[in-house]
Amino acid sequence: MEHEIGSHHLAHFAGLTFNMDTLQMTWISMAIVIILAVLATRNLQLIPGRWQNFLEMIITALLDQIDGTMGPKGRKMAPLIITLFLFLVVSNEMGLIPGLTSPTNDINTTLGLALMVLVLVHVLGMINIGPIKYLKHFFEPYKVFVIINVIEELAKPITLSFRLFGNILAGEVLLLILGMLVPYVIPTAWLAFSVFVGVVQAFIFTMLSMSYLANSIGKDH
Incomplete structure (x- = not known):
């Protein structure tokens, strides 16, 4: 069953409600990122053209x-970080x-x-630092601080x-x-300014994600 409330199309399935606009735009954004990746890597040249040069700069x-935020170990997370940034940039600009x-x-x-980022932070933290040592830091410097840390x-x-959601909406x-x-x-x-805001918000979300992930791969701060 599907109906429209305002500008949103809602679909109900198995007792759950889905915003079809969000789902459709998410898949379109993912498709655009994939197409960009394919076009950027299909005909790589030693002397890059404008398109290849632009993407290489990014x-x-x-x-x-x-490298600056996560250290040498951060290169292992580069595919995720770059994909996240590109997806956010495309998604933020779709509404324009x-x-x-x-x-x-x-x-x-x-x-x-x-x-997704926070779950990955804790999973990688327990893998790279060790479950006991990683969980122990929640009780430092004093056990009573565990509530504050949680x-x-x-x-x-x-x-x-909420920062990303509020700015884009x-x-x-x-x-x-x-x-x-x-x-x-x-x-x-305002449209031109919104393009700038969309890129900035994608960058902020990505940078904060990197700072959280830096702790989980063993980089000291």
């Missing part, structure tokens, strides 16, 4: 950030295209990504997801309102 900048919406304007998407860990996915809503109240000039200027 990858090089991200690798520098990974007429008729489309950003999957990141749905808290379910951003919270899912944040939980609250801090629970707050990470919440702040990480607010930008799209304001763009629609400006389009109705003051057509053309102001919405166009």
Whole structure:
């Protein structure tokens, strides 16, 4: 069964409710990232053209950030970090295209990504540092601090997801309102600013993810 509430199409299956707009835009974003990856690596040249050079600049900048934040061991996480950044950039900008919406304007998407990062942080922490040693740091410097440390860990996915969700949703809503109240000039200027905000928010989410992952691979801070 499927029906529409406002601009969202909801589908019910097995007692669960799905936002079909978010699901469709998520799959489209993933397809765009895959297509970009294929096009970027299909005809690699020793002397890169404009497209290859542009993508190489992005990858090089991200690798520098990974090395600086996570250390040499961070290169193992480079495919995940780069893919996450590209997916967020594409997803954030989808809502700026007429008729489309950003999957990141749905808290379910951003919270899912944040939980993925935090679960990976703890799994890698126990693998690389050791389960006992990793869990022990929650009780340091004093056992009573375990409550504070647990609250801090629970707050990470919440702040990480709500920051991205709030910025993208607010930008799209304001763009629609400006389009109705003051057509053309102001919405166009805000559209350009929204493109910039989408990239910045993707970068912030990725950088925070790297800082969390740095602790789980044994890099001292």
